Amino acid sequence: MTADRIIGIDVGTTSVKAAVLGLNGQVHARFSTGYDTARSGANRVEQNPDDWIRLIRAALDDFADQPVAAIGLCSQVNTHVFVDAAGNALCPAISWQDGRAGPEAAELDAQISAAQKTAWWGAPMPIDASHAIARMAWMAKHRPDIWEKTRWVMLPKDYCLLKLTGVAATDPVSNIGLVDKDLRYIDDVLALVPGAADRLAPLVGITDVAGQVGDGPLAGCAVVAGTMDAWAGLVGTGAAQDRSTIYLSGTSEILGISSATVTPTPGVIVFPVAQSIRLHAAPTQNGGDAVAWFSQLTGLSMAAIEHHVATTPRSGATPLFLPQLDGERAPLWDADLRGAFLGVGRQTGMGDFARAVYEGVAFSARHALAPLQTSADVADGVISCGGGGFRAPTWAQIRADVLGRPLRTLAAGEPGVLGAAMLAAIGTGAFAGFHQAAALARYERHYHPDGEKTALYDRVFAIYKDAIAAHGDISKRLTRAVQDTEIPGGY
Template sequence: MKYVIGIDLGTSAVKVLLVNQYGRVCGEALQAYPLIHEKSGYSEQQPEEWIKKTTLALKELVAGFEGNINDIEGISFSGQMHGLVLLNEKREILRNAILWNDIRTTAQCERIYNVLGKEQLLQITKNPALEGFTLPKLLWVQENELDIFNNTHVFLLPKDYLRYRMTGQIHTEYSDAAGTLLLDVKEKLWSVEICNLFNINPRICPPLIESHDFIGTITSQFADETGLSKSTKVFAGGADNACGAIGAGILFEGKTLCSIGTSGVILSYEQCTDHELGDEVHCFNHGKENAFYTMGVTLSAGHSLSWFKETFAKGENFETLLHELESIPSGSHGLLYTPYLFGERTPYADADIRGSFIGIDASHKRIDFVRAVIEGVTFSLCETINIFRDGGKKIDSIISIGGGAKNDTWLQIQADIFNAVIMKLENEQGPSIGAAMLAAYGSGWFSSLEDCSNKFIRVATEFHPNKDNVKKYKVLFDIYKSIYTKTKDLNNILKIYRK
């Protein structure tokens, strides 16, 4: 039996997955690492933490593997998007990585529009200038840490830095490069025009490759530290959303994904970039060669629930927190929640908006708040579904992965709010299984990612909309959508009081 490993370098932890030729998960390990929040709106990590924790996770995985270590043929990656890692000429880290959920760069986004223009930016990158993307972060360093900027020899995305440390090779691939605002998405080239306009040397942009491309083998040092064979092949990998799409079989027109992790995503497969959905949603290169996907993002999806647990139920597990969730009726007894803990991405692109509980009553219990959080996150994701439907997309079934797929009541809430059949996968492992599939395809096990998908992915359960709940949620959704406009001015005033 042959095996591959999928590594998902997430925002809060790294997950490694051992998968055999039949798509069965034969081992997994998880190692957490901290976020660094020096100021309100700042979010950073030490890249060395990714290396240490990935090494530990792989060592744990290998220790529990009873087969021949040489049968683990390949490794590939999924990684948090948009993060900025800066290396000097000696390939040393110049500063902490600035992460996707860092929102310090509003002024830099305005600069991008002032210099390049919104229409030209959309024409080249297919995306608006948002605080989470990489180019605004690079410009922030240029404006605030000039010595570091001038010493930058290459920038990388987080998973690309991990892969460099495992192989000694510097690259990025198209699905992650598409989230930088420096890539010409349609032409699959770094935009020299954008680089020149912002005094960025194009040579700091890493070489571009496909997600399934072979990079090399792991270094002797990394093999010794983890117990892996020195002959283990390494493949480029993809952005977390691209890998999540691969791992859910979103490889054909008409396929739609709901992924709820720290952030939440509604993602739809595209064969080309000529959609008519405007700038409220993103368009990125897929991990599948010569394909794309459009998506909308809720910044604080699963994070809303974990924030609530840590704040109001510290020390409890999620099973206890969600106990009797199904007993609370749709609408949480008149309580609504907006998940704007870090601002919002889709459809508002607003870094200053913050979350709200609306309709709090003395009769509300903690479980009402929990259900309201879950419904609010799902309402936010439904805004993207509406954009897709208004743009002509037919969405009557959705594959759900991530934390939102681990609770049947939440899956039914998705079916009712989205008014679509929700499909739960038999062995849902999120982006890490997509990374493993890229390694399997790269290793030559399959002639295409589609063939790999047919072997690896199986639907376990379907959740169908409840007609009565659909009607009730439609009314509540209209109320939910009004909260943003009614609280925007208040949040702009309150932002001066944030630490």
């Protein structure tokens, strides 16, 4: 039997998703299983890295009878694993949502000028709490015992690559803030933390075959190095076409534009050119995670939330929701922001709260999209969309109305898996490049903005921006007051 199928694997924030695809885009098998995230104390968000590889091996076992030519990987990034010389994790992985390294990040960021950042990255991107160099500084300061034993500081996909193949490697696109526009590590950044340069894996191309599966039913199968989930997902959703706009909705909202034009703009990430694609990206901190939080808080299922919103029109009873439950990334890059419901009244019901959550996430996406459009010099056209957040039709329509742009959604639904499969197909020569591999992307539904609703949301969005600016200081003062005061339980 000819090995003419490919596997795409996405190690996401909440689950491992994988699929076997034919070169015509047909899905032959799927896998998706979730894992836990631990939240202990302020700004502490951790995962067990061995959950990732355990589920990848389970997926490969499920796919054992498939004629697979190659495996492509992508994963959440700015999640870091400190690994010893034997290839084992020394502590839980520090998630991208974790803000513990905020003070170290601020100290490091102050040592780098905006001009240096723009020269390296194409935009004055800050060193924030999720930056690898800030995490290394935190570990060296607070857990020197672990830091001394650390051989590699790895991203999730690279840890899984090491476990699958025995090869330590990473790619330049995933290493945001450590790599310059020429796809090389930045010596001046690594010099900020003594020993950082010695703990980074060698760089390989995103479509390079990094190794082969060492054991199990797919032993010997080629594994392509892959890249970060956002880049893979954006390309899987349609970013191979220049001047296209893409929107991924998962745990967070990630907006991207493919454009060779770069106008340095605060709040935006500009990736180095890879496979002739120049991506501008604006990732938020809370998307589907805000809806999951609301679901856990209220006991409502996702389907029940969708029903509430579909049957509850916006009215004077609908509050404004600020979704910054764990801080914000683009465009504000402030780990200390917190969320809020504003304008709650006696007439506000559960449907109003649910609608406010949907709308608040959409407003955060619009907030991130504005500087992104400036950075890429692209401000029109249909937006190609993918991810679990677009499975809810009412929410998709709200996004179209808030953004004032037509949307189209992927039929496959999992853009990261699709992008990872494209990487594998290119890496083994099945496709010449992403422009050819883009044929795997198929679109299913279209959403067009309602002019009257967009005009209403324009007015509400202006209030949203004012609320973010005003609430930021209030939430920080409240957090400091609670941290500084110990209130005994009981009366």
